[in-house]
Amino acid sequence: MKAALMGADRALLHEARRPTGREDGPEAVVDNVLSFAADLRETGLRRYGAEPAAVGVAVPGIVDGATGTAVYSANLGWRDVPLRDLLAKRLDAPGTPIALGHDVRTGGLAEGRIGAGAGTDRFLFVALGTGIAGAIGIGGRVEPGAHGGAGEIGHVTVRPGGPECGCGRRGCLEVFASAAAVGRAWAAACGDPEATAADAAGAVEAGDPRALAVWRDALDALAEGLVTAVTLLDPRVLIVGGGLAEAGETLLAPLREAVRARLTFQQFPTIVPAALGDAAGCLGAGLLAWDLLSAEVSSR
Numbered sequence: 001m002k003a004a005l006m007g008a009d010r011a012l013l014h015e016a017r018r019p020t021g022r023e024d025g026p027e028a029v030v031d032n033v034l035s036f037a038a039d040l041r042e043t044g045l046r047r048y049g050a051e052p053a054a055v056g057v058a059v060p061g062i063v064d065g066a067t068g069t070a071v072y073s074a075n076l077g078w079r080d081v082p083l084r085d086l087l088a089k090r091l092d093a094p095g096t097p098i099a100l101g102h103d104v105r106t107g108g109l110a111e112g113r114i115g116a117g118a119g120t121d122r123f124l125f126v127a128l129g130t131g132i133a134g135a136i137g138i139g140g141r142v143e144p145g146a147h148g149g150a151g152e153i154g155h156v157t158v159r160p161g162g163p164e165c166g167c168g169r170r171g172c173l174e175v176f177a178s179a180a181a182v183g184r185a186w187a188a189a190c191g192d193p194e195a196t197a198a199d200a201a202g203a204v205e206a207g208d209p210r211a212l213a214v215w216r217d218a219l220d221a222l223a224e225g226l227v228t229a230v231t232l233l234d235p236r237v238l239i240v241g242g243g244l245a246e247a248g249e250t251l252l253a254p255l256r257e258a259v260r261a262r263l264t265f266q267q268f269p270t271i272v273p274a275a276l277g278d279a280a281g282c283l284g285a286g287l288l289a290w291d292l293l294s295a296e297v298s299s300r
Helices: 026-048 083-090 103-114 173-177 179-190 197-205 209-233 243-247 249-262 277-299
Strands: 002-006 012-017 055-059 062-064 069-073 078-081 098-102 122-128 132-138 237-241 270-273
Touching (some): 012 277, 026 055, 026 078, 026 083, 055 103, 055 277, 062 098, 069 083, 083 098, 098 103, 103 122, 103 132, 103 237, 103 277, 122 209, 132 173, 132 209, 173 179, 173 209, 179 197, 179 209, 179 243, 197 209, 197 249, 209 237, 237 249, 243 249
Parallel strands (some): 055 098, 122 237
Antiparallel strands (some): 002 012
């Protein structure tokens, strides 16, 4: 877990990290989130003598921002957690605005507004990590969809009839092109069960033909998925983040070529690396909180 205090000028005043404690079960994770938030509040009071003006939280899985509910997270094991109400109670702040957002969409909000997509009217942020998810940016905001599920590009089918995905369908993009998938493929190819996607990237840079084959398979699948997204969304900028994007131009240079080669009538978007690193989630959560305050002011 990562947390921060954000000032009115959007600068991070304090940052901290803690493990989720998910090995102790979903209830322990929820309590750890609440305790972390309470400690952050105490830090703000001690250093700045003020209560938080608003709170923003980003969590993985399915999120209902309207009700403040963390609906489902496979990785954390929780269902229908009323996180906004629980936070208000733990912080003893019944009147404090609290925003709840999806982790990738929240990170994408930060990248689009103050990161790699700053000043862009329409962008798509794609995070290549354990899975693959996206954030659709329009006019400085991120589209959540009618049911909170917009941007799940990792579950676009790129190879019909392919291996089964965790979602239950076959041939999904994240089965082939997530950082986890590339790590698994390279581990099988090189015979080292501990090998990772970062190791694969290093082997690609060294010219290892086995790594080049693994990399090419992942890039082909990723390009197919991104072309589908470009066709549907017509973004001006496509921002690539997540663990796999740490390979830099080893990933992005051939990816640009692969996407361009597949386009026919579509406009080729600018494809750039994410700029905010792992601070994006904290920055995005802070932006959600400040947006709540702005909305309150404008409604008066």
